[in-house]
Amino acid sequence: MFLKPHSKEWYLRLSTIQRGYYYPWKSSLPSMNGEDVYLEMLNELLASDKDVLDSGCGHGELTLSLASRCRSVLGYDRVPAFIELAQQAQQAKNVDNARFILWDSSEDVHGKPTIPAEENRFDLLISRRGPINWLVDARRVARPGAVLLELNPMWVPAPSWNAELPEPLRSFPPQPEFTIRQSVERSLEKGGLHMQACWTFEVPEVFDDPYQFYVFLAWGHTSDEVPSWEETRPVLESIFTRYGNSEGLSILHGRLLWRAVAP
Numbered sequence: 001m002f003l004k005p006h007s008k009e010w011y012l013r014l015s016t017i018q019r020g021y022y023y024p025w026k027s028s029l030p031s032m033n034g035e036d037v038y039l040e041m042l043n044e045l046l047a048s049d050k051d052v053l054d055s056g057c058g059h060g061e062l063t064l065s066l067a068s069r070c071r072s073v074l075g076y077d078r079v080p081a082f083i084e085l086a087q088q089a090q091q092a093k094n095v096d097n098a099r100f101i102l103w104d105s106s107e108d109v110h111g112k113p114t115i116p117a118e119e120n121r122f123d124l125l126i127s128r129r130g131p132i133n134w135l136v137d138a139r140r141v142a143r144p145g146a147v148l149l150e151l152n153p154m155w156v157p158a159p160s161w162n163a164e165l166p167e168p169l170r171s172f173p174p175q176p177e178f179t180i181r182q183s184v185e186r187s188l189e190k191g192g193l194h195m196q197a198c199w200t201f202e203v204p205e206v207f208d209d210p211y212q213f214y215v216f217l218a219w220g221h222t223s224d225e226v227p228s229w230e231e232t233r234p235v236l237e238s239i240f241t242r243y244g245n246s247e248g249l250s251i252l253h254g255r256l257l258w259r260a261v262a263p
Contacts, residue, residue: 002168002225008078008104014220015081020059025215027207034201034255038151041257042126045147046070050123053115053141056130060086060100067098070124076116078104105134113187117141129153135187142262148193152180154254156202161239168226169217180256188260198258208248210236 003010011021018024029035046052046069054063057075059082066073075098077083086100103116113136121141127134127150138148158171178186185195207213211229214236218226226232240249 002221005220010220011079013222015079017220017222019081020061020085021079021082022059022061023216024219025207026209026212027205027216029205029253030203032201033203033253034151034199034257037199037201038128038149038255038257041259042066042149043069045124045149051121053117053122053125054130055105055115055125055127055134057086057100058082058130060089060098062128063100064089064093064095064098067095070097072097072099074099074101074117074122076101076103076105078102078106105131105137107133107136113137115141122146124149126150132184132187135184135193136191138188139192139262144262146262148260148262150184150258152184152256152258154180154200154202154256156252156254159243159251161243164235164239165217166227166232166235168221169214169232181258184256184258193260193262196259196261198256201255201257202252204250205253206248206250210240210249213240213249 003013014021046066048069048071050070052066052070052073054073054075057063057077060075063073063075063086075086080102083100083102090098090100101116105113105115107113113133115134115137119140120143123143123146125138125142125146125148129151132152155174162171176183181198188194207216210233214229214232243249
C-alpha cells in the first residue's frame with residue numbers, strides 16, 4: 001500500500017524498514033548548507049546550565065550528543081521503535097541527564113498540541129526535521145528568554161528530467177495551503193510567539209553513483225510500491241550521463257532554518 005511520505009503511518013512503517021531515523025544514501029553537500037548551519041547555531045546556544053527539549057527526536061542520536069554540553073535534555077517522538085532505540089543507546093552510553101518519552105504532541109491526539117513537560121521547564125527548544133505542531137504549546141514550557149531553533153525540510157522545484165523517472169519515483173510538487181515558513185509562523189502565532197529570524201538554503205546535493213540516487217528516491221517505500229534498482233538502473237544511468245558532470249548528478253536540497261525567543 002502506497003503511503004503518503006512523512007505521514008504518521010509512513011514514519012511508523014519506516015521504523016520497520018530501518019533502525020532509526022536517518023538518511024541511508026551517500027551524497028555530498030557544499031558548505032553553508034542548512035543542516036550544518038543548524039548544528040553550528042545549536043552548538044553556540046548550548047551551555048552547562050541549560051535544559052533542552054528536542055521535539056521529534058527520532059532515535060535520539062542528536063539528543064544524546066547534546067547531553068554532555070547541557071544540564072538536561074528531554075527528547076520525545078511518536079514512533080515507538082525510535083524511542084526504544086534512543087533509550088537503549090542512553091543506557092549503553094550511561095547518559096544520566098537525558099530522558100526519552102514516547103509521545104505524539106499533535107492536536108488530534110490531545111485535543112490541542114501538547115508537549116510532555118511542565119511549565120517553565122526549558123531554556124532551549126529544538127527540532128531537526130521534526131514536527132511543527134509543538135510550537136503552539138512551546139511558550140508554556142519555555143522559560144523567559146528561551147530560544148527556539150528548528151530546521152525544516154523545504155520543497156524545491158524538481159529538475160527538468162524528473163518526468164523521465166518511473167512515476168512512483170518522481171518528485172511531485174506539494175499542494176499545501178501554506179508554505180513551510182507560513183505554517184511555522186502561523187503555529188508560532190497561535191502559541192503567542194513570533195519568528196525572530198529565518199534563513200533559507202537551496203544548495204546542490206550531489207550523487208556520484210546512480211545506485212545511491214536510487215536509494216534516495218526509494219527511501220521509505222517498500223519493494224511493492226516502487227520499481228526495483230535493476231528495473232530503474234537504465235533510466236538513472238542515462239540521466240547521469242546526460243545531465244551529470246564529472247562530480248555526479250545534482251539536485252536541489254532545501255531547508256528552512258528559523259529562530260524565535262520566548263518572552
